[in-house]
Amino acid sequence: xxxxxxxxxxxxxxxxxxxxxxxxxxxxxxxxxxxxxxxxxxxxxxxxxxxxxxxxxxxxxxxxxxxxxxxxxxxxxxxxxxxxxxxxxxxxxxxxxxxxxxxxxxxxxxxxxxxxxxxxxxxxxxxxxxxxxxxxxxxxxxxxxxxxxxxxxxxxxxxxxxxxxxxxxxxxxxxxxxxxxxxxxxxxxxxxxxxxxxxxxxxxxxxxxxxxxxxxxxxxxxxxxxxx
Numbered sequence: 001x002x003x004x005x006x007x008x009x010x011x012x013x014x015x016x017x018x019x020x021x022x023x024x025x026x027x028x029x030x031x032x033x034x035x036x037x038x039x040x041x042x043x044x045x046x047x048x049x050x051x052x053x054x055x056x057x058x059x060x061x062x063x064x065x066x067x068x069x070x071x072x073x074x075x076x077x078x079x080x081x082x083x084x085x086x087x088x089x090x091x092x093x094x095x096x097x098x099x100x101x102x103x104x105x106x107x108x109x110x111x112x113x114x115x116x117x118x119x120x121x122x123x124x125x126x127x128x129x130x131x132x133x134x135x136x137x138x139x140x141x142x143x144x145x146x147x148x149x150x151x152x153x154x155x156x157x158x159x160x161x162x163x164x165x166x167x168x169x170x171x172x173x174x175x176x177x178x179x180x181x182x183x184x185x186x187x188x189x190x191x192x193x194x195x196x197x198x199x200x201x202x203x204x205x206x207x208x209x210x211x212x213x214x215x216x217x218x219x220x221x222x223x224x225x226x227x228x
Contacts, residue, residue, distance in 0.1 A: 004149070008036060010036075011033070011036040011038050011039060012037030012038075013038075013073065013222060014038045014039070014040070014089040014090055014091050014093065015039050015040075015041065015081070015086045015087060015088050015090070015095070016030075016033040016038040016039070016040050016041070016089065016090040016091075017040075017041045017042065017078070017081060017088045017090070017091050017092065018030045018041070018043070018092045018094060019038060019068055019092070019093055019094050019095035019121065019127070020043075020044060020094035020095035020096065021040075021042030021043055021044050021050060021053065021054075021063070021094070022042065022044040022046060022049045022050060022053060022093065023044070024097070026042070026044070026092075026094040027042075027053060027093050029092050029094060029144075030042055030053070030057065030061075033090065033092075034057040034058050034059045034061060035058065036217045037059060037063055038059060038089075038090065039059050039060045039085045039086070039090060040054065040057055040059065040062075041054075041061065041062050041063075041064055041084075041085060042054045042060040042061065042062070042063045042064070042096070042172050043064050043068070043077065043086070043095070044063075044065060045065055045067065046104070047063060047064075047065035049063075049065035050063025050065055060085070062081070062084055062085060064077055064081055065078060068095050068117060068121030068122075068124065068125060068134070069113070069116035069117045069119075069120055069121050069124075070124075071124045074121070074123075074124040074125055074128055075128050078128040079124070079130060080136065080208075082132070083113070084174055086090070087129075087132030087133075087135075087136070088129040088132060088133075088139075089133065089136070089139055089140070089218065090140045090142070091125055091126060091128065091129045091139075091140070091141045091142065091223065092142045092144070093121065093122040093125055093126075093141070093143045093144060094144045094155065095117060095118075095121055095143065096117060096118045096145070097108045097113070097114055097117045097118065097145075097169070098114065098147065099111075099114050102207075110190060113142070118145075122143050126141050129141070158180070167201045200211075
């Protein structure tokens with residue numbers, strides 16, 4: 001059991017091992033640690049890529065390739081890092097894989113492979129790095145995971161078929177409205193009605209006038225005949 005100790009005021013000179021170092025998350029962690037002054041060991045499966053990225057870090061860093069799901073490979077890899085940089089003070093377990101198969105399509109071999117990388121790898125690396133941390137009385141182990149730990153890496157057996165949504169009915173074309181204000185309509189109505197009344201009264205007035213003229217002509221002829 002290690003004794004409690006005060007955390008160092010600076011990480012400068014500490015050795016950090018980052019698995020999954022060539023991925024986006026692992027590379028981001030490695031850069032932050034290097035900027036804090038750590039010597040970083042980038043671990044992944046592609047040695048050339050690990051060394052290429054390690055050369056871009058501002059501190060003395062190296063690239064190492066080994067399979068984290070194999071305990072002998074992990075023990076040999078950590079020993080190599082300790083010889084080149086020193087004992088590992090900070091372990092960041094980022095390496096992980098995911099199965100995209102459905103439950104019924106996942107074989108036992110694939111199931112074991114996912115767990116070997118994601119769970120066994122973190123255990124093997126912690127087991128290999130902890131002795132140095134205990135000996136010096138200080139160390140850090142950081143385990144990262146994705147949202148799949150909660151939602152489930154092995155997806156459901158059956159994927160429900162989404163129900164097609166019927167296309168909405170086309171909207172009716174709006175009927176054009178006359179560009180006339182209601183006040184204008186009422187004014188037009190008031191102007192039109194008297195004209196209609198005058199027009200309807202005009203034939204009767206004309207007919208009465210004709211009768212009066214005819215009566216006057218008859219009376220005039222009678223008066224003339226009496227004078228004769």
